[in-house]
Amino acid sequence: MKKFATLLIAGMTLFGGAALAEEGATPAKGINYSFEGPFGTFDRAQLQRGYKVYKEVCSNCHSMKLLSFRNLADKGGPSFTVEQVKALAASFTIHDGPDTKGDMFDRPGLASDVFPSPYANPEAAAAANGAVPPDLTLITKAREGWHGTFNQLWNGIGGPQYVYSLLTGYAEPSAELEKEKPEGKYYNPYFQAGSWISMPPPLADGLVTFDDGAPNNVEDMAKDVTAFLAWTAEPKMEERKQTGFEVLIYLAVLAGLLYFVKKKTWANVSH
Amino acid sequence: MSGPNKYQPTSAFGKWFHERLPIVGFAKDHMLDFPTPKNLNYWYTFGGILAVMLVVQIITGIVLVMHYTPQTDLAFNSVEHIMRDVNYGWLLRYMHMNGASMFFIAVYIHMFRGMYYGSYKAPREVLWMLGVIIYLVMMATAFMGYVLPWGQMSFWGAKVITNLFSAIPFVGDSVTTWLWGGYSVDNPTLNRFFSLHYLLPFVLAALVALHIWALHVPGNTNPTGINIKGPQDTVPFHPYYTMKDAFAIVVFFMFYALFVFYGPNYMGDAVNYVPANPLVTPAHIKPEWYYLPFYAILRSVPDKLLGVIAMFSSILILLALPWLDTSKVRSGNYRPIFKGFFVVFAIVCVALGFIGSKPPEGSYVIWGRILTAYYFIHFLVILPLLGLLETPNPLPASIADDVLAKKKPMMLAPAE
Numbered sequence: 001m002k003k004f005a006t007l008l009i010a011g012m013t014l015f016g017g018a019a020l021a022e023e024g025a026t027p028a029k030g031i032n033y034s035f036e037g038p039f040g041t042f043d044r045a046q047l048q049r050g051y052k053v054y055k056e057v058c059s060n061c062h063s064m065k066l067l068s069f070r071n072l073a074d075k076g077g078p079s080f081t082v083e084q085v086k087a088l089a090a091s092f093t094i095h096d097g098p099d100t101k102g103d104m105f106d107r108p109g110l111a112s113d114v115f116p117s118p119y120a121n122p123e124a125a126a127a128a129n130g131a132v133p134p135d136l137t138l139i140t141k142a143r144e145g146w147h148g149t150f151n152q153l154w155n156g157i158g159g160p161q162y163v164y165s166l167l168t169g170y171a172e173p174s175a176e177l178e179k180e181k182p183e184g185k186y187y188n189p190y191f192q193a194g195s196w197i198s199m200p201p202p203l204a205d206g207l208v209t210f211d212d213g214a215p216n217n218v219e220d221m222a223k224d225v226t227a228f229l230a231w232t233a234e235p236k237m238e239e240r241k242q243t244g245f246e247v248l249i250y251l252a253v254l255a256g257l258l259y260f261v262k263k264k265t266w267a268n269v270s271h
Numbered sequence: 272m273s274g275p276n277k278y279q280p281t282s283a284f285g286k287w288f289h290e291r292l293p294i295v296g297f298a299k300d301h302m303l304d305f306p307t308p309k310n311l312n313y314w315y316t317f318g319g320i321l322a323v324m325l326v327v328q329i330i331t332g333i334v335l336v337m338h339y340t341p342q343t344d345l346a347f348n349s350v351e352h353i354m355r356d357v358n359y360g361w362l363l364r365y366m367h368m369n370g371a372s373m374f375f376i377a378v379y380i381h382m383f384r385g386m387y388y389g390s391y392k393a394p395r396e397v398l399w400m401l402g403v404i405i406y407l408v409m410m411a412t413a414f415m416g417y418v419l420p421w422g423q424m425s426f427w428g429a430k431v432i433t434n435l436f437s438a439i440p441f442v443g444d445s446v447t448t449w450l451w452g453g454y455s456v457d458n459p460t461l462n463r464f465f466s467l468h469y470l471l472p473f474v475l476a477a478l479v480a481l482h483i484w485a486l487h488v489p490g491n492t493n494p495t496g497i498n499i500k501g502p503q504d505t506v507p508f509h510p511y512y513t514m515k516d517a518f519a520i521v522v523f524f525m526f527y528a529l530f531v532f533y534g535p536n537y538m539g540d541a542v543n544y545v546p547a548n549p550l551v552t553p554a555h556i557k558p559e560w561y562y563l564p565f566y567a568i569l570r571s572v573p574d575k576l577l578g579v580i581a582m583f584s585s586i587l588i589l590l591a592l593p594w595l596d597t598s599k600v601r602s603g604n605y606r607p608i609f610k611g612f613f614v615v616f617a618i619v620c621v622a623l624g625f626i627g628s629k630p631p632e633g634s635y636v637i638w639g640r641i642l643t644a645y646y647f648i649h650f651l652v653i654l655p656l657l658g659l660l661e662t663p664n665p666l667p668a669s670i671a672d673d674v675l676a677k678k679k680p681m682m683l684a685p686a687e
């Protein structure tokens with residue numbers, strides 16, 4: 001039956017190969033991040049810079065509903081200090097209430113608050129932007145950079161690369177395409193829903209200045225902010241890979257021991 | 272294999288208890304002493320792997336429910352709460368999510384093992400049919416589980432699949448409304464799917480008990496397909512197969528762990544990280560990978576009702592397999608022509624899965640139809656005819672003989 005398994009795998013590879021070449025939108029740019037691969041970790045300084053880009057640029061339009069300020073100090077994240085997080089949170093205004101008199105009020109953010117949304121509801125967001133800017137917490141897990149069964153197995157799903165390509169992928173449409181330009185939309189061949197996006201190019205060279213003096217071209221900022229968004233989508237990634245390594249070692253040793261026990265058990269039976 | 276218990280309790284309490292409830296003796300007979308053919312290969316370890324995976328799914332599932340909220344406005348966020356705030360919640364959720372895929376990988380190997388070695392043939396027809404029912408219940412369980420996180424694919428998957436029932440003549444629309452508990456997939460649908468998703472794994476556990484009961488009446492088959500002739504053909508289940516199965520399970524867990532820890536979202540669909548939105552249809556609605564061959568069959572038939580019938584028949588036809596295969600020889604090892612058709616059939620199933628993952632356009636439609644036709648031809652034409660036309664190779668006299676014969680020529684030429 002071994003032979004059949006080989007044949008079956010060969011057959012699957014053939015079909016998987018066919019699956020590589022497919023689907024419409026331009027595949028994302030295959031840039032590399034520090035957090036890829038079985039031992040990859042987040043680059044703290046990059047996450048902190050990415051946070052700054054999010055705060056100064058993206059948060060004007062996009063919400064981040066699943067993240068609390070306190071998470072910014074969590075292990076495996078941007079590792080802001082607790083003091084920094086308190087200060088960060090206080091720079092946001094939170095609409096809270098009702099108080100004892102039944103009135104709503106504004107107050108500075110606390111570490112325990114979730115990130116406030118820029119718009120009161122999706123309708124307001126759509127009215128202001130032509131389309132709803134999606135919540136960004138999970139965006140790098142909710143998009144694929146490329147397709148194909150084997151492509152994704154080796155290269156990952158490419159969510160961060162998709163967002164990176166979107167941010168850096170604005171282009172002048174050809175004269176041909178220009179004619180079909182919908183009102184208030186921008187040409188971006190990486191956009192999954194068809195090349196015309198309602199988001200104006202959010203980044204421009206030098207838009208955000210980093211405290212560590214890191215370069216701030218569009219590509220650099222895009223890379224930093226997408227690394228940050230990869231962390232918001234998967235805040236337990238480092239813990240996961242670390243645990244996985246320990247679990248695999250444990251299982252490998254156990255499998256080895258069991259193999260010899262099994263061998264010894266069967267030693268005197270011909271089978 | 273029942274008969275009188277050979278178990279003799281040693282302690283006074285043991286004796287007292289045994290006379291009132293002989294459960295220890297029962298367990299000893301069925302889990303320790305059970306005579307098992309000594310030539311089972313690793314393809315036979317997947318039954319044990321399946322049993323362990325069922326337990327893994329039940330345990331992780333029960334803990335997940337402690338933190339999950341089955342309400343359309345809260346479900347998505349409660350799953351993210353598990354991923355972010357619950358201690359090791361990410362581990363539980365990824366284990367459960369990938370566990371479902373692993374369960375299906377194991378069940379497919381287990382079923383193809385059965386098809387190759389003719390495990391469904393007399394006297395194991397009921398055992399096989401119980402297996403098919405287990406498989407159906409597994410599919411229903413996984414489908415309803417996938418709806419619970421209430422992402423885009425949860426919602427649209429539920430919508431597409433429940434909509435299939437509207438193809439039933441006359442009462443179709445009433446049936447779908449009844450299934451939904453309203454006029455569309457909504458909170459009542461989520462609630463009932465949650466209830467059933469919690470219930471069905473326990474139904475599965477009961478079915479597995481019946482399955483093993485039915486297994487222990489005739490005992491296992493084996494790669495030669497010939498019956499056990501005497502004690503020289505068997506070994507007690509423990510320690511021989513407990514150790515072999517334990518080793519296989521741990522190796523399987525390593526494979527499982529690779530996905531849980533290093534590619535937890537590989538088997539899933541990215542779109543399911545977008546909260547369900549009844550107003551926005553995703554570009555490609557496709558079910559989880561383990562349903563894709565059947566999804567391909569469904570879409571290969573141009574008529575909706577006939578498509579649904581074809582899809583359900585493609586699974587239910589397995590119930591008739593013991594009678595469709597006319598060959599007197601059980602194991603595929605001794606059926607030279609069957610072997611080739613078996614491989615072709617396996618590749619056709621994988622290819623159907625590939626077609627199921629593609630939009631139904633162009634050459635995919637044509638290939639889908641050819642492969643669907645072949646799927647049914649395999650069962651309805653090839654297997655019945657093959658049993659009558661094929662000349663099987665000579666069978667060994669007994670399991671023990673076969674084992675001894677294999678030992679010697681092994682030195683000269685690598686065995687098949």
Ligand code: HEM
Pocket residue numbers: 314315316317318319321322323325378381382385388390391395398399401402403404405406475479482483486490491492493589
């Ligand atoms: C929850 C799912 C299932 C569990 C836990 C399970 C468990 C088991 C176990 C422990 C065995 C004995 C070991 C072995 O031969 O592999 C077995 C045998 C068997 N199973 Fe399953 N099974 C499941 C699903 C299925 C399905 C879906 C089918 C077929 C459609 C099936 C068909 C069989 C057959 C025919 C045998 C007898 C094998 C032989 O001795 O040749 N099982 N099962």
